[in-house]
Each structure stands twice: as C-alpha cells, then as structure tokens.
Amino acid sequence: MEIFGYIASVFIGISLGLIGGGGSILTVPVLVYLFGIEAFLATEYSLFIVGISSLVGSSSYFKKGLVDLKTAFVFGVPSIVSIFLTRNFLLPLIPDEVFRIGDxxxxxxxxLLLLFAGLMITASYKMIRKRIELKIETVHSENNNTPLAVAEGSVVGILTGLVGAGGGFMIIPALVNLLKIPMKVAIGTSLVIISLNSLIGFFSSMNHVKIEWNLLATITAIAIVGIIIGSQLSKKIDGKKLKPAFGWFILVMGIYIIIKELFF
Structure with missing residues (x-):
C-alpha cells in the first residue's frame, strides 16, 4: 500500500498549490490507511508535511507580491496560540479510552479519526456548494472585521491542533469574505498561515511522539514536488473550478472513514 501512499502524497501538494488548501484534508487518511500509521502520530506527521509543503508553495506567491503579511499576522497569531495550547494541553487531556457504549x-x-471525518464532510460542503463570488478590487474592507478574523483564526488553530489539518478551507473564505482580500492574494496568504500554524504545532509537540524521520522526509519531499506542480498548473487552471470535484472526493473519503471505523 505504500506505493499508493507515495502517489497520493503528490496530490496533497497539488491540491495546496492549486487551491491554497485541501491538501491537509488528504494527509491524515493517506498516513493512516496507506502507510499504516496510528491516528495520533498521523496528526503530528501531517503538521510537518503540510507545513513544509505550504512554506515552499508560498514562496512563489511572495515573489509575485501575492501575500498580505499584515493579514497573515492578524489571522496567524491567534491561530498559532490556539494550536500551541491545543497540542500541548488539550490533546494530552483526551484519555486513551474516551468512552464506552456496551461492548x-x-x-x-x-x-480523532471520527473528528477528522466530520471535518472532511464540513470541508466538502464548503467546496461543493454554489455561491455567488464577487470580484473584489480592494484589499481591505470598509468595515473592520479584524475581531472576526481573530476569532476564526483561533478556531482554525484549535482544529489544526486536534486533527493536524491546516484549515485552508476555513482560512480562504475568511480572508475573502471578512477581510475582502482578492482570491489570489488569499491563497498566497493562506499558505503562509498554514505553514506557520503547522510547523509551530509540529515542533511544539514533537517530543511527545517517536518520529520516523526517513519516512516523514520522503513523504514531505514528494508533497513538495506536488505543490510545485500545483503552483504551475494554477497559472493555466482556475482552482475555483476544481473545488467542487475535489469537494465530492473529500465527502466520499469522510463517509468512508466513518463507515470503516464504526462498522468494520
């Protein structure tokens, strides 16, 4: 199954490069079901893979001036604080046996897997649903939505800390709808936020697990190749058109995880 895992790792990067998110949603299932890594360790590995891949992917957006550093700071700081607190204090509080119903x-x-599956289904809904997208000419809104951005940044941090997902599917809508940032700038800024969140989350809690660095480095390198491919494809393909198809795939994966874990 590992060969399929390496192939899937390419698509993790391609998704991040094309639409600025979604790749992290694939990472944990790939690690758990194709590489046979336990769920808790998979969330840790996911943070590193997504963090490094997003960091590499954001570099091309930096060069093009498509990263809003002020917004990355406003959104990123509360997110980073939340992920640090979640990985170091909330996760250790979850007992090995959460609860029992009969046998x-x-x-x-x-x-964690069921929580992740729920997140996948939520993400798929946001990707699939049709909505009117307005062309936004200015970077900043007339209204001050900074408190909402801070609040959503905190929520993204908690989810990232719990399930190892970068939260791009939440970050991009927040940047576009709340802070009125153009889509391409939102994607670049999202990659910066995802990379900071993921890497700080990984290094703040890496001492709690035993990491197989050779495997982690290999998967990460393949994902980086994917994000480079995705960044190049984004010049020719509109990532927004791919979101619904990717959303349906994520929906099927989320339902699969629930059925597999509860009934098989």
Whole structure:
C-alpha cells in the first residue's frame, strides 16, 4: 500500500498549490490507511508535511507580491496560540479510552479519526456548494472585521491542533469574505498561515511522539514536488473550478472513514 501512499502524497501538494488548501484534508487518511500509521502520530506527521509543503508553495506567491503579511499576522497569531495550547494541553487531556457504549469502545485514535471525518464532510460542503463570488478590487474592507478574523483564526488553530489539518478551507473564505482580500492574494496568504500554524504545532509537540524521520522526509519531499506542480498548473487552471470535484472526493473519503471505523 505504500506505493499508493507515495502517489497520493503528490496530490496533497497539488491540491495546496492549486487551491491554497485541501491538501491537509488528504494527509491524515493517506498516513493512516496507506502507510499504516496510528491516528495520533498521523496528526503530528501531517503538521510537518503540510507545513513544509505550504512554506515552499508560498514562496512563489511572495515573489509575485501575492501575500498580505499584515493579514497573515492578524489571522496567524491567534491561530498559532490556539494550536500551541491545543497540542500541548488539550490533546494530552483526551484519555486513551474516551468512552464506552456496551461492548463498543471509542479510543483516542478512533475519536480523532471520527473528528477528522466530520471535518472532511464540513470541508466538502464548503467546496461543493454554489455561491455567488464577487470580484473584489480592494484589499481591505470598509468595515473592520479584524475581531472576526481573530476569532476564526483561533478556531482554525484549535482544529489544526486536534486533527493536524491546516484549515485552508476555513482560512480562504475568511480572508475573502471578512477581510475582502482578492482570491489570489488569499491563497498566497493562506499558505503562509498554514505553514506557520503547522510547523509551530509540529515542533511544539514533537517530543511527545517517536518520529520516523526517513519516512516523514520522503513523504514531505514528494508533497513538495506536488505543490510545485500545483503552483504551475494554477497559472493555466482556475482552482475555483476544481473545488467542487475535489469537494465530492473529500465527502466520499469522510463517509468512508466513518463507515470503516464504526462498522468494520
């Protein structure tokens, strides 16, 4: 199954390069089901893979001037604080056996996988649903939506800390709708925020797990190749047109995880 895992790793990067998010949604299932890594460790690996890949991907947006550093700061700081607190204090509080219903036991790994599946289904809905997208000419809104951006940044940080997902599917709508940032700038800024969130989350909690660096480095390198491919494809393909198809794929994956973990 590992060969399929390496192939899937390319698509993690391609998704990040094309639409500025979504790749992290794939990472944990790939690690768990194709590489056989336990769920808790997979969330840790995911932070590193997504963080490094997003960092590389954001470099091309930096060169083009498509990163809003002020917004990255406003959104990123509360997100970073939340992910640090979640990885170091909230996650350790979750017991190995969360609860039991008769003979059925919900373990910590199962709980994280089900939480992740719920996040996937939510993400798929946001990608699939049709909505009117307005062309935004200015970077900043007349209204001050900074408090909302701070609040959403905190929520993204908690989710990133819990399930190892970068939260791009939440970050980009927040940047576009709340702060009125153009889509291409939102994608570049999102990659910067995702990279900071993920890498700080990884290094703040890496001492809690045993990491197989050779495997992690290999998967990350392949994902980086994917994000370079995705960044090049984004010049020719409108990522917004791919979102619905990717959303349906994520929906199927989320339902698969729930069925597999609860009934098989």
């Amino acid at each position: 059925f036991t919900v373990t910590k790994d199962l709980f």
